[in-house]
Amino acid sequence: MTTKMAINAKDIFRNQHRLIRFIEQSIRLCSNQSLKTAQQQQQKASTPDFEITASVNTQYTHAPEPIKHDKDLGHMFKASQMAVRLATPQQLQPKPDNDEELGFGKLFTDHMLKIYYHKSLGGWQKPEITPLENLVMHPAAKVLHYAVELFEGMKAYRGVDGKIRIFRPDMNMNRMNLAAQRSGLPTFEGKEFVQCLSRLLSIDSEWVPHTEAASLYIRPTLIGIDPTLGVASSDSALLYSILSPVGSYFKTGSNGAVSLLADPSYTRAWPGGVGNRKMGSNYAPTINVQKEAAARGLQQVLWLYGEDHQLTEVGTMNIFMFYVNDQGEQELITPPLNGLILPGITRDSILAMTRQWGKFKVREATFTMPMVSELLNQGRLLELFGTGTACVVSPINRINYLGQDLYIPTMEQEKPVHELIRETLTDIQYGKVDHPWSVVID
Amino acid sequence: MSLLLRRNSSQLRLLQRLGAATTAEVRRFVSRDSDNDSNNVTAAQSSTTTANTAGTTAGNKLQSTKRLNNLSAVADTDIKKSVFISQSHDIFTNLALEDWLYKNFDFGNHHVLLLWANDPCVVIGRHQNPFTEANVSRLMERGITLARRNSGGGAVYHDRGNLNCTFFTPRERYNRKYNLNIVTRALFREWAIKSEINERDDIVIKNKKISGTAAKLGRPNAYHHCTILASANKLHLGESLVKEPANYISRATASVPSPIRNLVDVNRNVNVPQLLSAVGYEYLRTAAMALEDGGSTQLMKQRGFQLVNPTERWFPGIEELRASYSSWDWVIGKTPKFSVEKELELKGDNSGMKLKLSVDVEAGLMSKIAIQLPQSDQMVPVVTPLQGKAYNEQNLNGIIDALKMVSTSNVQQAMNGSI
Numbered sequence: 001m002t003t004k005m006a007i008n009a010k011d012i013f014r015n016q017h018r019l020i021r022f023i024e025q026s027i028r029l030c031s032n033q034s035l036k037t038a039q040q041q042q043q044k045a046s047t048p049d050f051e052i053t054a055s056v057n058t059q060y061t062h063a064p065e066p067i068k069h070d071k072d073l074g075h076m077f078k079a080s081q082m083a084v085r086l087a088t089p090q091q092l093q094p095k096p097d098n099d100e101e102l103g104f105g106k107l108f109t110d111h112m113l114k115i116y117y118h119k120s121l122g123g124w125q126k127p128e129i130t131p132l133e134n135l136v137m138h139p140a141a142k143v144l145h146y147a148v149e150l151f152e153g154m155k156a157y158r159g160v161d162g163k164i165r166i167f168r169p170d171m172n173m174n175r176m177n178l179a180a181q182r183s184g185l186p187t188f189e190g191k192e193f194v195q196c197l198s199r200l201l202s203i204d205s206e207w208v209p210h211t212e213a214a215s216l217y218i219r220p221t222l223i224g225i226d227p228t229l230g231v232a233s234s235d236s237a238l239l240y241s242i243l244s245p246v247g248s249y250f251k252t253g254s255n256g257a258v259s260l261l262a263d264p265s266y267t268r269a270w271p272g273g274v275g276n277r278k279m280g281s282n283y284a285p286t287i288n289v290q291k292e293a294a295a296r297g298l299q300q301v302l303w304l305y306g307e308d309h310q311l312t313e314v315g316t317m318n319i320f321m322f323y324v325n326d327q328g329e330q331e332l333i334t335p336p337l338n339g340l341i342l343p344g345i346t347r348d349s350i351l352a353m354t355r356q357w358g359k360f361k362v363r364e365a366t367f368t369m370p371m372v373s374e375l376l377n378q379g380r381l382l383e384l385f386g387t388g389t390a391c392v393v394s395p396i397n398r399i400n401y402l403g404q405d406l407y408i409p410t411m412e413q414e415k416p417v418h419e420l421i422r423e424t425l426t427d428i429q430y431g432k433v434d435h436p437w438s439v440v441i442d
Numbered sequence: 443m444s445l446l447l448r449r450n451s452s453q454l455r456l457l458q459r460l461g462a463a464t465t466a467e468v469r470r471f472v473s474r475d476s477d478n479d480s481n482n483v484t485a486a487q488s489s490t491t492t493a494n495t496a497g498t499t500a501g502n503k504l505q506s507t508k509r510l511n512n513l514s515a516v517a518d519t520d521i522k523k524s525v526f527i528s529q530s531h532d533i534f535t536n537l538a539l540e541d542w543l544y545k546n547f548d549f550g551n552h553h554v555l556l557l558w559a560n561d562p563c564v565v566i567g568r569h570q571n572p573f574t575e576a577n578v579s580r581l582m583e584r585g586i587t588l589a590r591r592n593s594g595g596g597a598v599y600h601d602r603g604n605l606n607c608t609f610f611t612p613r614e615r616y617n618r619k620y621n622l623n624i625v626t627r628a629l630f631r632e633w634a635i636k637s638e639i640n641e642r643d644d645i646v647i648k649n650k651k652i653s654g655t656a657a658k659l660g661r662p663n664a665y666h667h668c669t670i671l672a673s674a675n676k677l678h679l680g681e682s683l684v685k686e687p688a689n690y691i692s693r694a695t696a697s698v699p700s701p702i703r704n705l706v707d708v709n710r711n712v713n714v715p716q717l718l719s720a721v722g723y724e725y726l727r728t729a730a731m732a733l734e735d736g737g738s739t740q741l742m743k744q745r746g747f748q749l750v751n752p753t754e755r756w757f758p759g760i761e762e763l764r765a766s767y768s769s770w771d772w773v774i775g776k777t778p779k780f781s782v783e784k785e786l787e788l789k790g791d792n793s794g795m796k797l798k799l800s801v802d803v804e805a806g807l808m809s810k811i812a813i814q815l816p817q818s819d820q821m822v823p824v825v826t827p828l829q830g831k832a833y834n835e836q837n838l839n840g841i842i843d844a845l846k847m848v849s850t851s852n853v854q855q856a857m858n859g860s861i
Contacts, residue, residue: 085742087746089715089747094751095749095750111746132445162546207760209755210758391576
């Protein structure tokens with residue numbers, strides 16, 4: 001047997017399960033062509049096997065714990081005291097003709113929200129809405145030296161009735177305040193900030209197209225602007241928010257699955273660190289790794305941790321796995337909030353929703369690459385997907401791990417759970433169903 | 443999620459029939475012209491009781507009274523105002539945008555002023571006859587677009603020196619005087635120009651018109667639009683609004699010609715961008731229902747200026763509206779029935795022999811072409827391939843030229859033959 005033949009045989013042997021699956025599928029397709037289409041039609045006509053309930057059972061979600069503000073924080077800002085400086089017609093930016101010019105985060109709306117904090121002036125100052133303009137700061141500003149910065153990502157959706165809604169803003173506010181505490185930045189009243197945001201959204205509401213599936217990305221940011229070089233809490237800070245129009249609805253390309261690079265030599269977060277806070281300093285080190293993934297023809301990075309190569313996050317998203325467990329039942333699993341994981345709001349919503357459905361087991365536990373490989377070999381791995389605000393769910397179909405390609409059958413399932421989840425969440429977000437998670441502003 | 447991007451009224455009705463609605467489903471807001479169709483879905487539903495909610499299919503009369511009650515419950519301070527500035531300068535696109543907002547936007551708590559300017563065009567009223575207002579063939583030759591708007595009134599010439607303002611409100615809060623006063627106040631505040639509103643709702647300065655008005659009232663929305671002549675090209679204006687010399691017998695709305703003037707004739711500093719700003723700010727700083735200036739405190743509470751891009755991506759369904767506005771069937775085809783008469787002198791020895799040409803035009807097409815022979819009352823139909831074709835001045839002149847070739851001897855023969 002020549003070396004070439006040996007290598008080929010090795011390849012076949014390694015990927016035998018994938019090959020078997022592929023052949024099985026082809027056979028199924030060939031013989032049951034008509035049957036499959038009939039089945040598909042039947043699926044569409046039959047009622048969905050879950051109900052979008054108009055309420056959430058509180059035992060499945062935890063209301064975020066109230067934030068404890070510092071004793072010497074000072075004055076809190078109130079939305080009712082807001083000053084507004086509207087943009088003049090000359091300052092307005094023209095709206096692009098079509099989606100191709102949009103991208104993500106390249107274009108911004110006409111106005112922004114700014115709230116200053118100065119301990120020497122008593123605390124939080126009056127909120128103001130101003131035309132979108134550059135920030136001016138001292139070159140010693142802490143944010144520029146020590147990345148004293150945190151941000152949030154939320155979306156405003158124009159619903160089927162034309163009203164604008166935001167999804168669970170209280171969760172983002174809580175997350176922001178926790179991150180502020182860790183960075184020595186001042187905390188604030190989430191409710192007041194959401195009201196200020198609502199005013200900003202109503203002023204720039206025409207930046208959300210009138211189609212049924214259009215959204216505006218909201219980026220609240222908190223930075224330390226104290227003009228001193230000491231590594232200490234900021235006595236001055238700026239809380240601001242800008243808005244960016246995003247592509248109106250999914251085109252066939254972006255709905256596709258992603259391929260990942262899983263390289264254990266890179267670590268995104270570690271115990272005792274700030275992997276569980278949405279701080280800018282977590283993201284800068286990932287840019288080069290993403291570049292490497294792209295160079296290898298892969299789209300995102302799968303962040304592993306520890307000797308046992310635990311799967312933690314995908315790019316900037318949380319990760320979920322749907323598989324058949326040792327008891328033979330279907331199970332949805334995601335890593336627990338052990339300090340390495342960003343507590344995603346989409347993640348929390350999915351956990352609450354799926355627990356309420358009760359159709360399969362839902363568990364928060366760590367899982368490792370060896371586990372994934374083993375499940376894949378036994379054909380027990382059904383779906384693997386990332387979750388986040390930007391695209392709700394992002395199915396994964398390939399992982400490049402230690403030089404090997406693992407092919408995940410996420411897109412090959414007949415009734416994929418990730419599609420069900422995506423549809424339910426978007427129905428809530430776009431107001432197709434009345435739900436307390438989707439707050440109407442306008 | 444359905445692949446339909448926008449649910450217009452007919453799609454909504456279809457969905458209703460298919461029973462797709464669950465009890466918690468939210469319906470799209472839909473506006474209708476003043477017809478009381480009981481199958482209409484005319485209101486938006488939401489879980490919170492905001493001031494402009496009404497019941498769904500509970501019967502239209504109940505709906506409208508409920509709506510009235512809900513609307514009157516809205517305080518002046520609850521209404522926020524926006525000024526939309528159209529990014530397009532195409533008359534058809536802007537007409538489509540105006541129509542889209544009229545049909546789809548919810549103005550309950552949100553009054554809108556739409557400001558737009560067009561490249562050179564002539565716009566006639568809904569029920570007008572373009573041939574009595576302008577020389578349609580010559581407009582086409584000179585690249586001036588002809589358009590028909592949805593509101594009544596007379597013909598106007600637009601170019602970039604003319605600013606159009608459309609004031610949108612719910613039907614119950616329609617107030618023309620309020621809107622026109624916003625304009626006169628803006629002119630005074632910005633340039634100390636004094637102007638009056640005459641009994642025909644024109645804005646005049648020393649008896650010369652600077653603005654004309656038209657409106658459309660429907661359910662639940664209404665709009666009032668007016669022009670403001672800042673620096674229009676008066677020469678082109680005069681040349682465009684001249685009809686072909688012929689006797690038009692038509693029952694369409696005729697324009698009332700008035701002497702006009704540009705604001706720039708009154709004050710050299712007037713220009714369209716500044717005018718846009720001035721009218722917009724005046725609109726925003728005035729209270730919503732009373733003509734009271736609230737200054738910068740009132741201004742701060744409003745939603746301000748916004749550019750709008752009238753494309754399908756931002757306003758789904760607008761392409762269809764634009765196609766309808768630019769179609770021949772709408773611009774020319776909607777012309778009410780009329781006839782044209784022209785007397786022709788024939789060549790030949792007997793000068794003084796006049797032939798009267800009469801063309802009947804229905805829906806823009808020449809339905810009957812006939813000539814009246816001299817010294818006779820009879821109308822003789824003319825057989826020509828032009829029958830059934832579109833009427834325009836060029837075709838008319840074509841027929842006239844063909845008839846002029848006819849010599850008097852031929853006519854004599856025809857006359858003798860018919861006796």
